[in-house]
Amino acid sequence: MELPPYQLQEQTRDQVVLRLTLDEQLPCFRGHFDGLPVLAGVTQIGWALALAQRYFGRSLHFRAMRSTKFQQLVRPPCSLSLTLQLSSDGERLRFRYTGVRGTCSSGNVLVKNVLVKTVSESHD
Structure with a gap:
């Protein structure tokens, strides 16, 4: 899964x-939908997992989702804030995508994790 351009804004242990930064040229918008591009929920969850693995230094394997809500359509071009929180036991990833009009989506992903290395860089 190709990640969009992003920058680290803040990082703590958890x-x-x-x-x-999203624009219409990203592969995730091809065919979803022609003339009215919308960011798919499965893509949002995939990005959250991939970025959490990168920054929390863990290999996170999807187990289940809880309390996941897609409240607003995400349409390019736009900028989103993605907040990721990993529970102290490393078994739950909480995500929240926020745009100019508030929360776009949020939820909890139950994961099985394995410790790997951490990264603290931006990706443009």
């Missing part, structure tokens, strides 16, 4: 805040 929380990361990233700024994502």
Whole structure:
């Protein structure tokens, strides 16, 4: 899964805040939908997992989702804030995508994790 351009805004031991920049040319918008591009929920969850693995230094394997809500359509061009929080036991990833009009989506992903290395860089 190709990630959009992003920048690290804030990082602590259990929380990361990233700024994502979305435009119509991203592969995730091809065919979803022609003339009215919308960011798919499965893509949002995939990005959250991929970025959490990168910044929390863990290999996170999807187990289940809880309390996931897609409240607003995400349409390019736009900028989103993605907040990721990993529970102290490393078994739950909480995500929240926020745009100019508030929360776009949020939820909890139950994961099985394995410790790997951490990264603290931006990706443009």
